[in-house]
Amino acid sequence: MTIEKFIVSADQMRQIETRIFAAGMPSAALMEKVAGLLARRIQALLKSEGRSPREEEPPKGRSPREQVKSSLLPPRGERRGNREEGFSYLGYESQGKDIVNSQFPVIGVLVGPGHNGGDALVVARELHFQGFSVIIYCPFSKLKELTKSHSDYARSLNIPFFDTIEPLKNCDLLIDGLFGFGLEREIVHPLSTAIDEINKLNKIVFSIDIPSGIHTDTGAVLGTAIRATHTLCLGLWKLAFFQDKALEYIGTSELIDFDIPLADIVAILGDFPAIQRITPASAMQYLPLPRSPIAHKYTNGHLLIIAGSARYSGAAILSALGARASGVGMLSIAVPISMKPMLSSQLPEALVIGCPETSSGAIKDLPLGIDLGVYDAIAAGPGLTLEAAITVESVLESDRPLVLDADGLNILAQLGTVPILSERSALTIITPHPGEFQRLFPELADKMGDRITATQEAAQLTGAVVLLKGARVCICFDDEGDFLEDSYASRTITYLNPESTPALARGGSGDVLTGLLGGLMAGAIARKSCPKSVVETAVWWHARAGMMAAKERTELGVDAFTLTEYLIPALREF
Ligand SMILES: NC(=O)C1=CN([C@@H]2O[C@H](COP(=O)(O)OP(=O)(O)OC[C@H]3O[C@@H](n4cnc5c(N)ncnc54)[C@H](OP(=O)(O)O)[C@@H]3O)[C@@H](O)[C@H]2O)[C@@H](O)CC1
Numbered sequence: 001m002t003i004e005k006f007i008v009s010a011d012q013m014r015q016i017e018t019r020i021f022a023a024g025m026p027s028a029a030l031m032e033k034v035a036g037l038l039a040r041r042i043q044a045l046l047k048s049e050g051r052s053p054r055e056e057e058p059p060k061g062r063s064p065r066e067q068v069k070s071s072l073l074p075p076r077g078e079r080r081g082n083r084e085e086g087f088s089y090l091g092y093e094s095q096g097k098d099i100v101n102s103q104f105p106v107i108g109v110l111v112g113p114g115h116n117g118g119d120a121l122v123v124a125r126e127l128h129f130q131g132f133s134v135i136i137y138c139p140f141s142k143l144k145e146l147t148k149s150h151s152d153y154a155r156s157l158n159i160p161f162f163d164t165i166e167p168l169k170n171c172d173l174l175i176d177g178l179f180g181f182g183l184e185r186e187i188v189h190p191l192s193t194a195i196d197e198i199n200k201l202n203k204i205v206f207s208i209d210i211p212s213g214i215h216t217d218t219g220a221v222l223g224t225a226i227r228a229t230h231t232l233c234l235g236l237w238k239l240a241f242f243q244d245k246a247l248e249y250i251g252t253s254e255l256i257d258f259d260i261p262l263a264d265i266v267a268i269l270g271d272f273p274a275i276q277r278i279t280p281a282s283a284m285q286y287l288p289l290p291r292s293p294i295a296h297k298y299t300n301g302h303l304l305i306i307a308g309s310a311r312y313s314g315a316a317i318l319s320a321l322g323a324r325a326s327g328v329g330m331l332s333i334a335v336p337i338s339m340k341p342m343l344s345s346q347l348p349e350a351l352v353i354g355c356p357e358t359s360s361g362a363i364k365d366l367p368l369g370i371d372l373g374v375y376d377a378i379a380a381g382p383g384l385t386l387e388a389a390i391t392v393e394s395v396l397e398s399d400r401p402l403v404l405d406a407d408g409l410n411i412l413a414q415l416g417t418v419p420i421l422s423e424r425s426a427l428t429i430i431t432p433h434p435g436e437f438q439r440l441f442p443e444l445a446d447k448m449g450d451r452i453t454a455t456q457e458a459a460q461l462t463g464a465v466v467l468l469k470g471a472r473v474c475i476c477f478d479d480e481g482d483f484l485e486d487s488y489a490s491r492t493i494t495y496l497n498p499e500s501t502p503a504l505a506r507g508g509s510g511d512v513l514t515g516l517l518g519g520l521m522a523g524a525i526a527r528k529s530c531p532k533s534v535v536e537t538a539v540w541w542h543a544r545a546g547m548m549a550a551k552e553r554t555e556l557g558v559d560a561f562t563l564t565e566y567l568i569p570a571l572r573e574f
C-alpha cells in the first residue's frame, strides 16, 4: 500500500512516532531529517519562482542582520518588486499581497513551543545558510528542550528574533511552525490576537504539518488558526485534511514523506486500515476496464433510474448522462409519462418508462406490473419531489441494490431512516449532502462538527453505505466480509476523497454522481464483483471530471451538463 493511502489521527501519529524513537531513531535526528526535507522543498518552491538567493548573490559586505534590518526599513522604491505583476507559489497568485522585495524574499518564521516550532527553527537555520533573509517570530518564553537548543543556535547565528508581529509586515513569505499535531486546547489572547493580525497581513504562508490552530482530527478551529496558502503535511496525511471546515485554512497541500517504516504504520493502523485515502490507483482498480472481449450488454449490467418531475425535469437527464458514461450495458429510466419524449430525444439508447403522474407532474407510482427484479440495480431520487413517496417506498421494499439520493432521501427521512434501512436485505447506498444528512439522522446533529465520525456512525446505525457529499466526500460502510477478507469483517471502513473542485458546488452535479454510481454498481453486480467497491471509483471519477473541466473552462464553466461531457476525457488522463 502506498504511503499516500494512509490517514492518521494525532494519537496514531504519536504512537507511530513513539515506535520509531523506541527502535533507536534519535528524536533530534528525526527532526533534522524532516526539517531538512521541508527546507529543501520550500527552496525548490521558491526557486521555481526565481527567488533563490544563490542565483543572484545578495549585496556583498552586509551581514544577514544588516540585510534583514534594511529589509525592515520603510521599503525603498527601487527595491520593491513590481506589484502589478505579482508572483505565484504553486500557482497561488500573490497579486495584491505586500511583496517588499521580489528578488530576495524576506522570510518570517513563526516558532511555537513544541516540536513544530523545532522543525520551523531548523528550516529557518537552513534557509539562513542558503542566503535568505530570515527573521523569527517566537512569542514564547518556555520551549521544549530540543526546540530550545535550536532556538539558542539560531540566536548564535544572529538570526533576528522578535516577540511582536510588527516585523512580519515586511516579510514576503511566512513559514508557520507555531503548533502541529500537539495542539489540544484553544489558542487564547494574546496569541490568538497575534494570529488574527498575521492573517490580516494577507501574506503567502506555508504551514508546517498543519495550519497552527487547526485540530488534527476534527479540522476544528481551536480559537483561531493560521490561514495557510500551502500546507506541507509531514509523514502521513492527517484527518483534518479531509474535513471540509479546515480546507480554507490548509490551502493547497502536499505530503512530505520522511520514510516512516511501513512496519510501524501497519503496527498502528493494521494492514488494511479502517480509514483510507482514495488514490487514482485504488479508484481505477474498480473501473470496468478493459472489457471482456466476449462481453454482452447484460454482462455490463442493467440500471433503472427513477428520477425527475415536471418541476425538476433536468435531474433525470443529468443522472442518465452520468450513467451513460459508466458504460452500463442497459439503461432504463422511469420518469413521469409527460417527460418521456424529452428523455427519449436526449438519450436515444435508453429504455424510457413513462409513469403515472400527479397533477403537478411528479411520479405518482411505478407502472402497474413493472418487475423490478430484472434490474441489477436501481438509482432513485433526483428531482422526484416529495410527491413520489409511494414509488420510493416500493424501491425500498424491493430486494434490489439501491442508490438513493436527493428527494429519495427526503422521503426516506419521513419514513424513518434507521428502521427502514436496517430492514433492507439488499445493499443500499445513500448519498446525502449535509442538509439531507441532518434530515436523515437528526440523532447525529450534534456530531456534524466531525463529518467523518458522523458518517461512520450513520453507516453503523443503518448498515447502508453512506456517502456524505461536500468538498471532501466521505464514504463509510460496515464491512460484513463481503468486500474484504473475513478477518476484517464487521469493521467500519472509511474512504476519503482528497481532491476535488468547488466548481462542482452548483445544482445538478450530485445528480450526475447518482447516475454514474448507479451505472458502475449495476455493472459490478452483473459481473458478480462487489458493488461497494465501486463507490470510491465513482466519487474519485466525478471529482476528476470536475477538476479537468475547471482547468479547461475555469471554475465558472462547470455546469452539470458540461460535467457529464468531461467524465470520459477525465478517464483518458489516466
Ligand atoms: N510525529 C513525527 O514523526 C514528527 C513530528 N515532528 C513535529 O512535531 C510536531 C508535534 O510536536 P509536539 O508534539 O511537540 O507538539 P506541537 O504541535 O509542536 O505543540 C505542542 C506544544 O504546544 C503547547 N501548546 C499546546 N496547545 C497550546 C495552546 N493552545 N497555547 C499555547 N501553547 C500550546 C504545548 O505546551 P503544553 O501543553 O505543554 O503547555 C506544547 O509545548 C509535529 O506537528 C511535527 O511538526 C517532527 O519534528 C519530527 C517527526
Ligand SMILES: Nc1ncnc2c1ncn2[C@@H]1O[C@H](COP(=O)(O)OP(=O)(O)O)[C@@H](O)[C@H]1O
Binding pocket: 406, 433, 469, 470, 471, 472, 473, 500, 501, 502, 503, 504, 505, 506, 507, 508, 509, 510, 511, 512, 513
Ligand atoms: N466545494 C466543493 N468542492 C468539491 N466538491 C463539491 C463542493 N461542493 C459540492 N461538491 C460536490 O458537488 C456535488 C453536489 O451534489 P448535491 O449537493 O447533491 O447537488 P445537486 O442535488 O444539486 O446535484 C457533490 O458530489 C459534492 O461532493
Ligand SMILES: [K+]
Binding pocket: 116, 176, 177, 178, 179, 180, 207, 208, 209, 210, 211, 212
Ligand atoms: K503549523
